[in-house]
Amino acid sequence: MTDAASATAPHRRSNAVLAAFSGPCLPLAAFGVALPVTLPEYYASHVGIEIGLVGLVFMAVRLIDIAFDPLVGWGMDRTRTRFGRYRPWMALSTPILMLAALMIFVLVRPGAGPGYLFLWLLVLYVGFSIGTLGQLGWASVLAPEYDQRSRVYAWWQAFNIIGVIAILVLPAAVLKLGVGDYVAGVHIMGWVIIAALPLTIGLALMTVPEPVNAGAAPHGGAAAYFALLKRPTVARLLAADLVLGVAPGITGALLFFFFDQVKGYDRAEASIFMLLYFLAGLVGAPIWARLAVKVGKHRALAIASTLFAVLYFVATLLPGGSFALTAAAMFIAGLPYAAGLFLLRAMMADAGDEVRLETGVDRTGLMFSILSATTKIGHVVALIPYLILGAIGFQAVPPAGGNSATSLLALQVMFIALPALLIASAAWILKGYPLTPERHEQLRLALIAREETAA
Numbered sequence: 001m002t003d004a005a006s007a008t009a010p011h012r013r014s015n016a017v018l019a020a021f022s023g024p025c026l027p028l029a030a031f032g033v034a035l036p037v038t039l040p041e042y043y044a045s046h047v048g049i050e051i052g053l054v055g056l057v058f059m060a061v062r063l064i065d066i067a068f069d070p071l072v073g074w075g076m077d078r079t080r081t082r083f084g085r086y087r088p089w090m091a092l093s094t095p096i097l098m099l100a101a102l103m104i105f106v107l108v109r110p111g112a113g114p115g116y117l118f119l120w121l122l123v124l125y126v127g128f129s130i131g132t133l134g135q136l137g138w139a140s141v142l143a144p145e146y147d148q149r150s151r152v153y154a155w156w157q158a159f160n161i162i163g164v165i166a167i168l169v170l171p172a173a174v175l176k177l178g179v180g181d182y183v184a185g186v187h188i189m190g191w192v193i194i195a196a197l198p199l200t201i202g203l204a205l206m207t208v209p210e211p212v213n214a215g216a217a218p219h220g221g222a223a224a225y226f227a228l229l230k231r232p233t234v235a236r237l238l239a240a241d242l243v244l245g246v247a248p249g250i251t252g253a254l255l256f257f258f259f260d261q262v263k264g265y266d267r268a269e270a271s272i273f274m275l276l277y278f279l280a281g282l283v284g285a286p287i288w289a290r291l292a293v294k295v296g297k298h299r300a301l302a303i304a305s306t307l308f309a310v311l312y313f314v315a316t317l318l319p320g321g322s323f324a325l326t327a328a329a330m331f332i333a334g335l336p337y338a339a340g341l342f343l344l345r346a347m348m349a350d351a352g353d354e355v356r357l358e359t360g361v362d363r364t365g366l367m368f369s370i371l372s373a374t375t376k377i378g379h380v381v382a383l384i385p386y387l388i389l390g391a392i393g394f395q396a397v398p399p400a401g402g403n404s405a406t407s408l409l410a411l412q413v414m415f416i417a418l419p420a421l422l423i424a425s426a427a428w429i430l431k432g433y434p435l436t437p438e439r440h441e442q443l444r445l446a447l448i449a450r451e452e453t454a455a
Contacts, residue, residue: 019159021152023203024135024197027197029159029161032128033163034189035128040058046183049112049113056114057117063380070366072089075089076366079365085141086134090205093131100121100124101190104120104124129372131201136156138210140349140368149349153349157285158286162282165278168274168278171189228363231355238370241340241374244378249378250422259320262408262411263319280335296436301343301427302427345368350435354435392406
């Protein structure tokens with residue numbers, strides 16, 4: 001094969017390589033679930049920190065974390081080592097996350113104050129940002145072709161969902177098997193994460209290559225970085241990511257209230273609905289990856305978003321009383337769930353190629369940090385329904401006569417209609433998206449030609 005032919009041949013990574021690369025998603029996804037779902041309730045009910053203080057600590061650390069992400073992206077873009085640009089950052093995140101998990105899950109004792117939670121939560125978020133951004137950037141160079149990139153991020157998302165399901169099931173399994181109580185379940189959760197981090201990240205570092213993109217070191221300061229936000233391609237991706245981040249955030253925040261006080265299901269049944277929803281996302285991920293190959297990522301995501309909105313709306317409108325029917329509906333509604341999560345990241349990697357060709361600078365790390373910040377902003381915005389419900393008198397533990405009809409109607413509108421509208425709006429945002437498969441192939445060949453000329 002000639003040099004030109006080898007340069008343009010598809011870089012199809014084996015399933016074994018992609019599985020090893022995606023392995024770190026298991027402990028990282030476990031953190032992603034524990035942070036909003038497990039830890040706030042645990043520190044309020046078992047450690048003894050007042051619930052309002054817990055909320056303030058989590059919000060303060062999250063805001064610091066959002067500001068920290070662009071600094072990590074900036075650092076990644078400037079990294080030049082013989083081990084690659086992103087792998088050193090993945091290695092750095094490992095001991096940070098192991099220490100944070102030990103202090104947050106295992107060694108904390110009743111009576112620990114908000115200062116303890118703030119310190120170790122901040123350490124955890126720092127390590128989490130470094131690890132997730134490093135893996136996303138690494139994925140972008142693992143397969144430079146348009147279609148193969150969809151495949152890489154589909155594997156990434158599938159392992160994320162597996163990690164989510166595993167960590168949701170673990171505390172219940174500890175109780176069911178008689179291994180220990182709820183506190184023991186949280187401790188075991190921490191030890192599992194601590195053990196999985198070096199095993200999965202170490203395997204990835206040893207077995208998965210990291211090609212290095214050519215490009216000058218980033219320059220231009222803050223103005224050059226803010227210029228990224230003005231690019232039509234990047235702006236559309238960030239807007240789509242924002243609405244697709246707010247929607248599931250609202251669903252997660254209100255899920256137990258909705259199924260308990262509106263549909264009449266207990267917490268265990270609602271948890272099963274949530275697990276089926278995530279499991280369907282795992283089943284559906286390969287479908288959307290294949291569709292992206294056939295019609296392009298932006299069209300596949302627009303189709304998935306439209307279908308997602310319709311299925312979610314129908315599933316949540318079903319009357320309560322039939323566990324089997326609701327379970328089946330929630331599974332079907334979850335089939336498009338993963339599409340936005342992995343396709344948007346694959347599309348941002350494509351946009352990184354566009355920026356690299358036009359500017360000669362690789363800003364992929366920064367671009368993923370901006371996307372990560374948008375997702376986190378979406379999760380913060382998703383907490384606004386709590387403020388609305390509180391303002392109209394809704395109570396998490398309903399009074400003897402139940403919550404008022406007005407507050408229950410507001411709960412239904414925010415749980416059913418609002419997420420469906422937000423999800424559907426992603427399809428509208430992506431209308432006329434400029435970075436088509438054909439355009440990306442032109443960019444890729446131009447990048448190859450420029451690198452060959454420079455060589």
